[in-house]
Amino acid sequence: MWRRVSSLSPLFSSSKSCPRNQAESGVSDRRRIPFVTFVLGGPGSGKGTQCTRIVENFGFTHLSAGDLLRHEISSNTENGSMILNTIKEGKIVPSEVTVKLIQKAIESSENCRFLIDGFPRTEENRIAYERVTGSEPDIVLFFDCPEEEMVKRVLNRNQGRIDDNLDTVKERLKVFTKLNLPVIEHYSKKGKLYKIDGTGSEDEIYERVRPVFAALR
Numbered sequence: 001m002w003r004r005v006s007s008l009s010p011l012f013s014s015s016k017s018c019p020r021n022q023a024e025s026g027v028s029d030r031r032r033i034p035f036v037t038f039v040l041g042g043p044g045s046g047k048g049t050q051c052t053r054i055v056e057n058f059g060f061t062h063l064s065a066g067d068l069l070r071h072e073i074s075s076n077t078e079n080g081s082m083i084l085n086t087i088k089e090g091k092i093v094p095s096e097v098t099v100k101l102i103q104k105a106i107e108s109s110e111n112c113r114f115l116i117d118g119f120p121r122t123e124e125n126r127i128a129y130e131r132v133t134g135s136e137p138d139i140v141l142f143f144d145c146p147e148e149e150m151v152k153r154v155l156n157r158n159q160g161r162i163d164d165n166l167d168t169v170k171e172r173l174k175v176f177t178k179l180n181l182p183v184i185e186h187y188s189k190k191g192k193l194y195k196i197d198g199t200g201s202e203d204e205i206y207e208r209v210r211p212v213f214a215a216l217r
């Protein structure tokens with residue numbers, strides 16, 4: 001299942017040691033590279049909600065790229081105001097910033113299984129991640145949901161997010177279609193994509209997600 005991108009600079013840190021089971025890898029060895037699932041879908045498609053369920057049942061660590069960026073804003077880091085303005089406009093933060101945050105979060109975790117939620121947003125993000133980590137995700141989930149439903153969910157979210165307003169949501173949807181769908185298409189061509197119908201109740205959607213992870217055991 002694990003594929004390393006050859007000729008790219010390795011790796012996750014040498015301090016991380018992630019065993020892969022024999023059935024999954026075909027060999028009984030220890031690899032430093034964790035099992036990574038990218039979780040993609042438009043704004044409000046339910047990525048975060050379903051990640052919570054996967055964490056509870058399958059022991060993954062949930063890394064939301066948006067949450068990592070929002071944490072930079074609230075911590076007043078050097079990139080904080082740039083990130084704030086980018087999120088307000090519904091645009092995409094430079095890859096080097098986001099990839100660094102994700103890599104740091106993975107390396108500082110004891111876990112070897114990660115859900116990376118809301119990343120990569122663009123082909124440029126994807127290529128930067130592959131270059132920096134020397135790796136590709138093992139699988140990719142895509143929550144497919146109609147725009148009308150996504151807008152309704154985002155506008156009802158009530159979590160005080162600065163980008164949960166109609167103008168920004170419209171921009172996020174445009175950015176999703178133009179920049180994120182090509183990433184999804186890329187993984188589909190590679191045979192790594194699990195497209196999940198993102199409509200219905202949270203329980204109904206989870207029943208479509210669960211078999212993907214149950215099959216990995």
Ligand SMILES: Nc1ncnc2c1ncn2[C@@H]1O[C@H](COP(=O)(O)OP(=O)(O)OP(=O)(O)O)[C@@H](O)[C@H]1O
Binds near residue numbers: 050199
């Ligand atoms: N199946 C569902 N039916 C109705 N509401 C839902 C469903 N799944 C999630 N929600 C609600 O919709 C809102 C958006 O869900 P969530 O935060 O999981 O989406 P997301 O894909 O992570 O969005 P974003 O990309 O904006 O972070 C939340 O308020 C959540 O409680």
Ligand SMILES: O=c1ccn([C@@H]2O[C@H](COP(=O)(O)O)[C@@H](O)[C@H]2O)c(=O)[nH]1
Binds near residue numbers: 092094117120172
């Ligand atoms: O890889 C990423 C992820 C997110 N952003 C910015 O953050 C907001 C909110 O992201 P959510 O995943 O919806 O929480 C997104 O609209 C982008 O502005 C990013 O730039 N890169």
Ligand SMILES: [Mg+2]
Binds near residue numbers: 047048064
């Ligand atoms: Mg989310």
